[in-house]
Amino acid sequence: MSDPLPASTRMTAYSFVFAVVISATSSAPTPLYHLYQQVFQLSPGTVTLIFGVYAFSLLAALLVFGSLSDHLGRRPLILLSLLLNAAALALFAMADNAGMLIAARIVQGLATGIALPTFGATILDGGSRHGPLINSITAFIGLFLGTLVGGAMVTYVPHPMQAIYLLLLVMTLAGMAGLALMPETTQRRPGAVAALAPNVHVPHQARTALLKVSPVNIACWSLGGLYLSLMPSPVAVTTGIRSPFVGAAVVSTLMLSATASVFLFRALAPRRALLIATSGLMAGVVVSLIGIEQQTVPLLFLGTAIAGLGFGSIFSNVLKIVMPLAEAHQRAGLFAAFLVESYLAFSIPAILAGLAAPVFGLPMTAYVYGAAILALAMISLTAACGDLHVPSGTS
Known part of the structure; x- marks a missing residue:
């Protein structure tokens, strides 16, 4: 059979x-x-x-x-x-x-x-x-x-x-x-060593585009780092709800919303999708910070869901904008550079927030962290979405 x-x-x-x-x-x-x-x-x-x-x-x-x-x-x-x-x-x-x-x-x-x-x-x-x-x-x-x-x-x-x-x-x-x-899906070939x-390299023709989207890319990954490292603790401290499931549900809402955004915005031109995503990220961060300040879990869930729409769409559309600018032999180096920027943004701000929390408290640390994300997103709204070159076929 x-x-x-x-x-x-x-x-x-x-x-x-x-x-x-x-x-x-x-x-x-x-x-x-x-x-x-x-x-x-x-x-x-x-x-x-x-x-x-x-x-x-x-x-x-x-x-x-x-x-x-x-x-x-x-x-x-x-x-x-x-x-x-x-x-x-x-x-x-x-x-x-x-x-x-x-x-x-x-x-x-x-x-x-x-x-x-x-x-x-x-x-x-x-x-x-x-x-x-x-x-x-x-x-x-x-x-x-x-x-x-x-x-x-x-x-x-x-x-x-x-x-x-x-x-x-x-x-x-x-x-x-x-x-x-x-089954194996590819053939062995020489050159493994x-x-x-x-190979980390940003081609000359991609540098301006990467520079313009970098602030919102850093904001996006920094938000992910904050949620996956510290967010359950501010949820517990500010709301008084100690259940680990509630903190985990807030974090998972970001990822579920990010998944949905990939489907919702996949047909939009990258510039337009990035504009919507950046605006959504900013709105979500603001609502989440209000939820922390008001100690209201529903607002935290709502803000996280809105921010997640931006989170997923920013990730996918930054790649759509930047990667086509590289020649075939330059793509690996450009993607590596993108990953270096992204994962440094994912980890370093979260570590700094962890060091600041005992000094300033978790709520104040979250406010400052959120303000930095908003500032980076605003820079990209003015620099990237206004006049960003997108190669033909991607817009």
Whole structure:
């Protein structure tokens, strides 16, 4: 009897599912940070350091291993990412101090940095016209599920500091077993050693466009870093609601809304979509800050949902605007430069916020953080959306 699904379709489905699992692993600690802070007596600065080291190791793995699957094949790199993910989950489940949490996040970042380009390329190998759209939403879906399911398990399941990690570990081990049944989607080719050298370069013709969208790109990723590192704590402190599930639900709302925005705005010209997205990001931040000031959870959810529409659309449309400006041989270097900017914005402001919180308090830190995001978004509204060149075919 013939296989009911073509090999490429099976591999695309497999890659989507386990790319979601890897992304879910990266956000699973978010509902636990407040608990770690209490049990291990950690400062907010230590919590955001635990969060931030993930971004640095992820970035290192992306830059070094990002194109290696083009030379060695997809399956070896998928297996490596799943092995590292399993190791990270085991470390999380056994963690009893900040050092083990930091080690787990470093290993987790390496796993994610290898997984994202490899699974993304595998999905595109399938040849489906929906490949780019699938890649646009995979990480958001994983972040949404990891945060929400993690929050539910922390709140309602015994052994809250182990349960979510054990669930994800079982899924990761299943992925390793299932990989044996999946086909390879690309041919090996020489040049693997040369591919390990990081290639970070902004072509001359793309510099102006990248400079104009950089403020809102930094604002977007900084907002994501704030939510995934600290947001459950301000929710608990300002509203008095100590349930980890509520804080996790606020964070997951950002990711769910970001996923929706990819579909809602995908048909718009990039300049127009970026204008709407930037305005939405600003409006959402303002409403969220009012929710913190008024200690009102519904306003926090509303502001987060509005900001999420901007978050997802900014990410996708910045790439639509900037990447076509590079020649074929320049795209890897330009994408690497984009990732360096993005992940530094994702981690460094969150770490600084964690250091500032004990001095100024979580609410004041959130206000200043939000004001900085608003300022960056306003700069991009005036600089990028007014007169931004978009190559023909993208507007």
